[in-house]
Amino acid sequence: MSTALARLALAPATRARVDASLRRSVGHRDDARPHRRPRLIRRASSASPSASASNADGMYDGTVLFHLYDELVAPKPIFTTFLEGALHVAEVARSHPSYASAHFHEAHDQARAIDCEPHGYFNMTLFSCAPETLWDAFEDLRECVDIGHVERTHHPLPCAEIAATPGPTSAIASAPHGAVKYAETDATVLVATPRGGDKEKEAWEAWSGVDAARESCGETFLGASLHECVDAASAYRFVVRTELGGASDEAVAAATEAARAAAGDGAIVGAYRCAFNIEKEGAPAGALPAVREVQKKQREAKEQGFKSAAA
Known part of the structure; x- marks a missing residue:
């Protein structure tokens, strides 16, 4: 879809919010020199600088809800595409009283997401409440999760963060609630191991491949966190998210294969990048693909301008 069509396809009120979001978006560097990004990008927050999201153990003091998708099939007749249903769930989640932010990831090999292969996407949503109270605090969320993926196999996993490297404070716990934002260029490896396993x-x-990733990625390796799902009926117990930063495609592939070999049978293992950071307020979640397309065109035009000036 062209930039103009992507924007015009939105309702007027939505376009206004999209335009506002674009004006607030963080621009890319003016030069093309490679650089190492931080573990996470902190946006302006109304919380005080000391109001970190860390508990006494240095872990995230709230819920990390991982949503894994076995089937990327449109939940018809309600939604026409998988992404439409998934982003509808993300939009409803914003109304949860403890919602902080969401980080919707697509496969590092984007073709896997475009072709709707199993686990071509996953979502990670942060809430300031305890995972045991997540659903009770906003019953509409659980209902919406089912509607957005009706008759499809998917796994919403309310988790507690229980370990991180490097420590003593994890990356998401070091910032205030709602202040986490990931760079789209950074690679991530996700590992989810089945409940009842030997891990x-x-x-x-x-067993998550973190040790191997640290070795294969070298200085671009940023860290990793271990999460445990509190739902005893869930199919998966542990989820590990490893941040590889701006690692090369070869290093990402090596880290992913090492994780797959170490995690064993029944585990979900894949390489991803964060496609959408979904804050409490801003452009509607369903409009984010259009926002992303506009930003992509802006970057391409800017890069072309640099090349023309250098010629």
Whole structure:
């Protein structure tokens, strides 16, 4: 879809919010020199600088809701595409009283997402409430999750963050609630292991491939976190998210294969990048693909301008 069509396809009120979001978006560097990005980008927050989201153990003091998708099939007749249904859920989640932010990831090999392959996307949503109270605090969220993926196999996993490297404070716990934002260029490896397996918390950096990623990615390696799902009926117990920063495609592939070999049978393992950071307020979640398309065109035009000036 062209930039103009992507924008005009939105309702007038939505276009206004999209335009406002674009004006607030953080621009890319004016030069093309490679650089290492921080673990996460902090946006302006109304919370005080000392109001971090850390508990006494240095872990995230709230819920990390991972949503894994076995089937990327349109939940018809309600929604016409998988992404439409998934982003509708993300929009409703914003109304949760403890909502902080969401980070919708697509496969590092974008073709896997475009072709709707299993686990071509996953979502990670942060809430300031305890995972045990997530659904009770906003019953519409659970209902919406089911509607957005009706008759499809998917796994909403309310988790507690229980370990991180490097420590003593995890990356998401070091910022105030709602102040986390990931760079789209950074790579991430996700590992989810089945409940009832033989994985032990103490050895998580080995069986999740974190140790191997640290070695293969070198200085671009940014860290990793271990999460445990509090829902005893869930299919998966542990989820590990490893940040590889601006690692090369070869390093990302090596880290992913090492994680797949270490995690064993039944685990979900994949490489991703954050496609959408969904804040409490801003452009509607369903409009974010159009916003992304506009920003992509702006970057391409800017890069072309640099090349023309250098010629």
